[in-house]
Amino acid sequence: MAIDTTTDLQQTVEDAAAHLYVWSLKDIPQDLRDALRNAMETETHKVGKRILETINTNVSVADERQNLVCQDTGLAVYYVRLGELFPLHPARIEQALREGTRRATLEHPLRSNTVHTLTRVPTGDNTGHKIPHIHWEFVPDWDGLDVKCIPKGSGSENMSFLKMLVPADGVSAIKRFVLDSIVGAGGKPCPPGIVGVGIGGSADLAMHLAKEAIARPVDDVNPDPDVAALERELFELLNETGIGPMGLGGDTTVLSVHVEQAHTHITLNPVAVNYQCWAARRASAHIFSDGTVDYDREA
Numbered sequence: 653m654a655i656d657t658t659t660d661l662q663q664t665v666e667d668a669a670a671h672l673y674v675w676s677l678k679d680i681p682q683d684l685r686d687a688l689r690n691a692m693e694t695e696t697h698k699v700g701k702r703i704l705e706t707i708n709t710n711v712s713v714a715d716e717r718q719n720l721v722c723q724d725t726g727l728a729v730y731y732v733r734l735g736e737l738f739p740l741h742p743a744r745i746e747q748a749l750r751e752g753t754r755r756a757t758l759e760h761p762l763r764s765n766t767v768h769t770l771t772r773v774p775t776g777d778n779t780g781h782k783i784p785h786i787h788w789e790f791v792p793d794w795d796g797l798d799v800k801c802i803p804k805g806s807g808s809e810n811m812s813f814l815k816m817l818v819p820a821d822g823v824s825a826i827k828r829f830v831l832d833s834i835v836g837a838g839g840k841p842c843p844p845g846i847v848g849v850g851i852g853g854s855a856d857l858a859m860h861l862a863k864e865a866i867a868r869p870v871d872d873v874n875p876d877p878d879v880a881a882l883e884r885e886l887f888e889l890l891n892e893t894g895i896g897p898m899g900l901g902g903d904t905t906v907l908s909v910h911v912e913q914a915h916t917h918i919t920l921n922p923v924a925v926n927y928q929c930w931a932a933r934r935a936s937a938h939i940f941s942d943g944t945v946d947y948d949r950e951a
């Protein structure tokens with residue numbers, strides 16, 4: 653298949669990115685809405701229940717006024733699944749995602765958060781060196797492109813943790829580290845949210861996996877039964893901590909725990925934790941090689 657060097661398909665991807673960034677900030681997915689409502693209905697702690705009522709009201713007000721669910725527009729992060737037969741080069745897709753982010757920020761307009769890490773000088777458009785951050789997955793024998801936008805708020809991103817554990821300490825050390833991390837984080841990551849845990853690989857891969865874990869829908873379960881059992885156990889343990897909504901006490905500390913794993917070196921046992929706040933925003937576009945776009949709030 654010929655590679656499209658014209659700008660048509662690139663423009664389509666750019667328009668999709670601009671739409672996804674704004675849309676994800678305003679219209680949270682149904683699985684998250686259901687989880688927040690269910691938490692509000694089952695929470696037994698008085699203050700925790702009140703916080704969850706406020707969160708659910710916040711979501712309704714955002715719907716009514718077509719406004720953002722949270723003022724923190726985050727760092728723009730895209731998860732891209734690119735078919736090998738999709739007729740636009742990854743370099744052009746990267747340009748399109750960057751330009752779409754920039755346009756959405758300036759045209760909506762959205763709050764820009766991006767600064768130079770040393771000088772703290774803002775860029776003004778939510779782009780910068782290596783930002784937006786793009787996760788790539790390449791799919792053989794396919795001519796499509798899936799783009800998922802996950803704006804990542806700083807309150808939850810600041811509560812990210814990585815440790816290279818002793819392999820002989822096994823899975824119990826992994827559980828202890830996750831528990832210690834979330835208890836230590838308390839109310840800072842705006843709970844209740846999704847806890848992403850990455851295990852295995854190398855240090856960077858473990859954190860990458862933790863980030864992939866938070867991108868999954870709330871009710872998604874890892875297909876590996878051993879990993880799914882760990883997800884369930886961590887979910888129950890974390891909700892027994894009593895940290896509760898916004899760290900003010902309650903039964904609901906997390907809505908979900910997702911674990912992603914990779915094989916690792918025999919002398920390694922890496923674990924990474926990444927928190928996604930209650931405003932676990934995400935929105936996707938499925939882009940076909942003819943330029944058609946299907947928007948998908950639930951993927």
Ligand code: SF4
Binds near residue numbers: 726804841929930931
């Ligand atoms: S961590 Fe999430 S809920 Fe808290 S301020 Fe940031 S985006 Fe908003």
